[in-house]
Amino acid sequence: MDERESKTVSTLATTLREVRLLSRDRAFALWVMLALLLSILAVAGGMNEVAQQRSTLERLVQADRIDRADAQRQHPDWGGAAYYGFHLTYDPPSDFAFAALGVRDHAPWKHRVRMLALEGQIYDRDAGNPVLALVGRFDFAFFAAYVVPLLIIVVLHDLHTSERAAGRHALLVSTAREAGGLWRQRAALRVGKIAFVALVPLLVGCAWAGTSFGTTVAATLIFLAHCSFWGLLAFWMAGRPRSSEQILATLLGVWLLLGIIAPALGTLAIDRFVPVPEGADIVMTQREAVNDAWDLPKDATMQPFMARHPQWAGYAEVGQPFHWKWYFAFQQVGDQKAEALSQDYRAGRRTRDRLAGIVAWMMPPALLERALQRLAETDLRAQMDYEQDIRDFHAELRAFYYARLFPEVPFDPSQLDELPTFTPRGDS
């Protein structure tokens, strides 16, 4: 056996010895079991929630059609059909949403709109119970961002001190071929085992949910990178000449700082740094515009309306005190008046989110959570994309009715079958 070969064999032997030692470590086995159990709970909880959301949507899509038909049957004219016909829009959970439920527990993912001014409807919320939203859910992203680092800290902090306490430290260091390698190997084994058992339920979940291969790989890599960060940090701290309590307390402090304090301060700072118009102002502006229109000359509505919709310019004349086309025109003008504020509001939220994305690089748990939520399309960006989809759909709805209200096409209920239907992003 030459020198190199013997080295390989002995490395293999030490590795096997370490694996054996670790498998006999009862306390460590307990932490591994805990990691596995919690990961299963997190994934199962997420799966359950996603299944509930899916079945809710299935029921809603059905009920929405029936309800609209019922409502429109009672109002046999285009104006009535538009006024009384609500349309469901929704944002179905993605195939990875189970792992990171994101903003879906406090932001609405289903919305019914009709052809009135959109700014008056879009901030309506069909969100869940605020008491539960305040606490938040136990999903994989939460588990991976906050709990896994703590588990890694707990299993690594006494890497050296436990051996010192047992009086084996000096012996281990002197008999190991290379002392540094031994500790690295031990640390890697511990972190690897925790990461592995935490990952398995996620992968099973992905397979079950039909998550795309790319997403699964990306999530795995992100998760492993996060584990490595905490592993390296804890490994470095554990090697310092301190008591195990001091090491544990310091690591805990870093965890609190990176996981809780910094994100909270970051949110506070970003919200202050990037002001957005108050939502109340948008809604009130729109409502004043809509209501003033009743008392204004019809022209005051039709002119700004026609500026946007020149194709109906030939039909701008309103003879009677009330006409549906005028009614919907001032709904549209109400939106136009609130447009600048509304765009600022949206742009402000996007800027906040972009800044949060940058700031998150300084706080790994936030970075992990954001990355997983991006993959799951459950982050603020996805939420805003959904909002944009509602706006686009509402515009289609308007186009449909305008083409009938302005040229005064005789009412034909069979045409209602051609009403635009909302197609969620993933389905198109």
Place this chain on the structure above:
Amino acid sequence: MSVILAVAREEWRYWLRSRLAMATALLFLLLLGTTVILTALRTAQEREHRLEHQAEAEDSFVSQPERHPHRMVHYGHYAFRAPPPLAVFDPGLDPVTGQSIFLEGHRQNAAMLAEADASAELGGLGSLTPAFVYQLFGPLLVILLGYGAMVRERESSTLSTLLAQGVGGTRLFAGKALALLGVVLLVLLPLVASTIVAIAGGESVLAAGLLAGAYFLYLGVWGLLSLLLSTLLRQKATVLAALIGAWLALSLLLPNLAVNNVTRAVPMAGRIEVNFEMLAELRALGDGHNAADPAFARLRGDLLEEYGVDTVDELPINLRGVVAQYSEAKLTDTLNRYAGQRMEVERRQAAALQRHGWLTPLLAVATASRAIAGTDLRNHQRFLREAEALRFDFVQGLNRLHAEELSYADDINRSSDAAAEQRTRVAAENWQLLESFRFEPEDFTSRAAAAVPALGALAVWFAALAAGAVWTSARVRP
């Protein structure tokens, strides 16, 4: 007694010399101080904004020009939820619930525009508020100061000396507990500062006292648990690991797992879903805009009979207004019934979550804290109900004008006859019928009563651990 005091004094001296203890305590107090100031400023600003918006909304309603009263029914009004004084300490549900409602005829809108919708998302476990800092970080401070108290004496073999000198396990434990009690009282000072701000804002001293009591019990639970494990386990490192494990389980895992559990055990259908059923029911009630709707045939017959006339034109009142009043009342009954059912389910979920307070003191103290501060679900629902009462009140006031001030003939011709349209407008003074709305905090007794179950859970935790401490400390052996 003097022995107990001596032990406590010695413990304090130890902490003052320990860099770990001092650093932790200073960091905690710094974080807490900053949070108290920031939250107080933010809450004051929020409150001012919302009160301003409320005044503006009222102003713009009453300053509307003369017009048809039904137009005002759709013009509508806004109700804003002003945060109660103790929100400076615990804003509770405020950031995750809509802060305003648009009130209009025939509809109950949801509260809209929650702060969380527009906020930057950086994850985290919550926004930094004094309540959150106490709930999550308070136990850690107590643990880091308390974990070594007894086990240290054991590890350095001073325990046997102390016992041999006749100090006794109970008195030793009592001394350590007294020292930790001092820490807890000291740590509660920022809470007191925060409640002083609230008291200046009109909060009762009793509420402030009860809030302090709740957090005292909470930190006490963790203090006793730390000392208990410090007595029972034999190594400092084990004690710390066990306590951190307990904190991880009780404060980080259980609350979120409880949420998963509650949504499974008490499912709640969304508003849209419930509304489908409601909308069908509402359609059956008839359209209040249309006095000719067959649903109102009986009402019409009764009116004709009551006034002894043959046609609706002869009625001294405007049939359309009467129908509007009648149908709004019917419709509101239905709306309230559905809203009531939804609130009931929300309350059942909240109660189910609260029952998990028997498993983790964090949920117990969080529930009690929100209840005492008046920022809990009950108070949000009270806001919704008060806003609804306001809505019904002004809508029916307007409908009464519609019935009594307008002639039926003008009313039915107003869409085609400009002169009739002019005559259907009522004077702007009538808009004064709108009641001014301020969401006032609930009285202290009701809030305290709502906090009782959660406080009870905390008290039981405290009592059980105290009993455990008495039993264990009397049996301390070297």
